[in-house]
Amino acid sequence: MGDLVTGEAVVLDLRVARLASRAVAFAFDVAVQFGLLLLVFLIFPVGFDDALQSALALTTTVAVMVGYPTAVETLTRGRSLGKLVMGLRVVRDDGGAIRFRQALVRALGGFVVDFWVLGLGGAIALFVSLFSAQGKRVGDYLAGTVVIHTRVPKREVSPTEMPPQLADWASGLDLSLLPEDLALAVRQYLTRYPELNEKAKWDLGVRLADDVGAAIRSPRAEYTHPHAYLAAVLAERRRRAS
Template sequence: MQEESDLVTGEAVVLDLRVAKLASRAVAMLLDVLVQAALLLLVLVALMLTAGSFDSALTIALMLTAFVLVVIGYPVLFETLSRGRSLGKLALGLRVVRLDGGPISFRHALTRALAGFFVDFWALGFLGAVAVIVSLTSSNGRRVGDYLAGTLVIRERVPQSAQAILAVPPGLEAWAAHFDLSGLTDDLAMASRQYLGRYHELRPEAAASLGFSLAQQVSAAIGVPLPYGMPPWVFLTAVLAERRNRDHARIAPTQYGPPAYAPPPVPPPAPPKSDNPFTPPS
């Protein structure tokens, strides 16, 4: 199983998704199983303490209901609410995403949970043997549930050195300070960051096409037109760097406090005088 995905979008962009290794997925699964076992034990103890209040048929029905809720409901609930992370995956820095890199929904989580119970692990899975075999034969480490749901598990926690360090291009700081970033979604920001990180790995025509498409989407989201003559990647870099700076300011207000006064609006930067005045991202 390779470490990075071989998934390609319609714009010929290789997605920058670091596939979770089988060992880390197994540890995450073990942690989830321990949590589920603890929940089932609590339910069993509660039923034993109240055994005299119910007849045997109702007790069995309650136990089956609790089993289904814990084994299937637990992963569905956590992966839906946390956008792809159970407690085990959260501990290991893993996340379930769609094949296009976007967050999963209830439908994806339910499909994975049902397939996990009936095929991958328990009913017909021989205690996970099916999931292991299918994952080993998949280039992206996907089990049956991932194939049915159209998902894969990635490593969300990566070394700091592997992450692109963004900074507002020189001369654009005052302009970027007036961006209204409230409409910029996490998914669009992630797609833009992945584009900048893989800029030099794209064919020139694909880089230009995808960059312009992302810049147009970001422009519509923040209400700022793409300045004439500015390369899309410069615009995206300015937006993402400004977004990161504001996030840091919210986290550490004493270090990045708000300005004492609001500066006057700054017009968009003038068009560049040369054909290539900017240095592409490295």
């Protein structure tokens, strides 16, 4: 179990993915990327001169090798096909869901440094990951991300009480869009809320509430405290699960 520490010095108990599981996920993703490249080259137009064909081939390769992971991890909030198979997800260093910027930086770092252009087929990624406490590669350091397991053992925590004033609102939420890693980060925040100072309670609560609001497409109202908002979401999620 690896601990992620937020900017407010709050420890989130998220299980960091290690080299073996990430390598298998990477192999799945590489197979998909090479399959896409093969498909593109099979339907590639012919009749151009050699220089133009080389330029088009290079552009297509970069588009697939960088565009695929960027698009997929942005749309799925950190889960490529390989990560989905292995139960992994990319999250920010503070435990929040990644966005386009983090996905693009990871993909560029992977293509240029970790694996292909300078990476000697993954040698640099392997070397850096072995010396990283959280199994990070260069792309993760540049993007401020880490890969975690989403299939974590359940922990006994105190049930979150539903704020009465938000019960009706929470009953109409679509919580199927809430990622497991984000729900876990919210649970950790609510569990440790009494231990935090006032600034950390507010800053981390707002950050998590913004991520949750974006995920479930129901943002927090300005007059609603982040703790109440997050407690309502988690309590409703638990009620439906039970």
